[in-house]
Amino acid sequence: MSALSGAASVVGIGATEFSKDSGRSELQLAAEAVRAALDDAGLRPSDVDGLVTFSMDANAEIAVARELGVPRLRFFGQIGYGGGAACATVGHAAMAVATGVADVVVCYRAFNERSGHRFGRVAAGATAAPTSGGIDNGWQYPVGLSTPAATVAMFAQRYLHEFGATSEDFGRVAVAMRRHAATNPRAWFHGRPITLAEHQASRWIVEPLHLLDCCQESDGAVAVVVTSTARARDLPHPPAVITAAAQGSGADQFTMTSYYRDDLTGLPELGLVARQLWAQAGIGPADVQVGMLYDHFTPFVLVQLEELGFCGRGEARHFLADGGIELDGALPVNPHGGQLGEAYIHGMNGLAEGVRQIRGSAVNQVADVRNVVVTAGTGVPTSGLVLAVG
Amino acid sequence: MSAGVAPVADAVQDPAERIREAARRLVEAGDCAPRPARDPVNEPMINNWTEALGDANPAYPGIAPPAMVQVWTMGGLHGQRADDDPLGAMTRVLDEAGYTSVVATDCAQTYARALRPGERLAVRARLTDVAGPKRTALGEGWFVTTVSTWTVDGEPVAEMMFRILKFRPPPPPPPPRQVPRPQVNRDTAYFWEGTAVGELRIQKCGECGALRHPPGPMCPRCGATRPGYVVASGRGEVYSFVVHHHPPLPGREVPFVVALVELEEGVRVLGELRGADPGAVRIGAPVEVDFDRIDDELVLPAWRPR
Structure with a gap:
């Protein structure tokens, strides 16, 4: 147990609708989600003294503060590395709250990722920035490896080779996520489950990834409110206590292209996060009832199950085949449908679902939830949380 | 008339x-x-x-x-x-x-x-x-x-x-292939200067001799800031690969293969694998370096079957 463990809680969650064309600015989405999260927490904008977002978010903390009428900010920051930032926004907020630097911190992510800038397309100018990241991209984009799906496919091909897994093993993740989304009215794919045959028949995006191995592109926003667990007791909802928060970056780390390590079948940065989470929270995988695993592409869900210790290395396919991630499985994963089924909000919608599972208010509620593990973007420097009932 | x-x-x-x-x-x-x-x-x-x-x-x-x-x-x-x-x-x-x-x-x-x-x-x-x-x-x-x-x-x-x-005026030259261009700086110039003259150069620490790709200014093994390079044999094996189908990319016709190749020297380098049936590429397949000339200023590392 660490000084951070249990000091802060998530007390409010808010979101816009998830769509393919929000029809409004990203700043409006951010402001709406933050206001909804504050309403949910029973707090006012004037209570907020901290804001945290992703470095990829287009809405600066001060812009969001202006829209909300937040009179002062004592703590603000942006976490890098794309979706790897998701849990780290809450982790940073929890550290600020735990140390008294801030009282109420809102973490948010808002984008028009379908109707505006689409991440699935080749990022124009990815190699242009005179930065270390721009240099890194120069080994990848010019030779034609230039979409997120392509970068993940390179890992996935090696994973299949080393462990004898098949595309159907990836497909079982997509089928489960779509099954969960089918009964979630907020999900884009509400009422639209898929079969494994449909997964197999879907067109290639980048072999070995089919279309249905890839998450959606979505418009929307999610915000969560973090304050001290002591204060949380006075607020309307049962707190989702942050019993662990960690970040991780591994040896010879790149963004999506850590191809130069000895082994390509793992996610050592997530393994580092996992070990910290279990140590901080004083629990292990067996103590977790729900997993909110980042599912931008199916293959890394398998690797996360392994790195988090829910199964052995290379054994995730058996875990999946046994129904392990279904709602009645050994570790129900993403009961809301994940980013494959609900929406791609850079992991923040999964984080919000983790809070609902702790509260007992989810549409696909898992019984007797005491601990939820939440992960963030994979293939990049990443982060994780353990949320627990108070 | x-x-x-x-x-x-x-x-x-x-x-x-x-x-x-x-x-x-x-x-x-x-x-x-x-x-x-x-x-x-x-x-x-x-x-x-x-x-x-x-x-x-x-x-x-x-x-x-x-x-x-x-x-x-x-x-x-x-x-x-x-x-x-x-x-x-x-x-x-x-x-x-x-x-x-x-x-x-x-x-x-x-x-x-x-x-x-x-x-x-x-x-x-x-x-x-x-x-x-x-x-x-x-x-x-x-x-x-x-x-x-x-x-x-x-x-x-x-x-x-x-x-x-x-x-009859000759047909206009095909438009130059537009691919994203790498950022070239002091740490990476040797590599791109190498591809331009048909050499696949791998960074070699001037102190401890460690090979490294992608390169950087400081040897992570010994801390020296005296990087040099060796010219790789150009032979290696496919360590992993992808077949890109979607979305369309500037400068390339789909489907095409991008391979992560482990060179004989032990380092891995990314490049397009050309001249291979995308459906027949396998991990472990022997390849050798090829050079994909985009224009007078940019030559990309690439691979061909051997």
């Missing part, structure tokens, strides 16, 4: 034969009607000409410089060729056949006598030869020769043989 020239029968399908047939008719038609000069030979124009050329010959402007003969029958700013002008007619035929570009190749003038201010000229022209198709440095084309005759009151005073090449 201009008036005075019978249309070539549609039955003549071979483009070269159609051109020759049109040429035959124009040659047979002989001289066009004489076209009178707009103005008589005159001193102001002679003075302007000799002044511009710096020709102080005292005979001018009492007589006109012989080389001015073409000047007297120029059409002016808005002048148009006469319908029966054989060069105009032949030009249209060749334009329609795709020989749309033109360059003058020969001009020879012969003067019978000097011209004096006040004389009124007329000019007529005939097509004498159309030769082709010829392969030239400019492209495939036809040499078109005409002879123009200037007269004063019917008296021939000058003649000009004029030859042009009507050619």
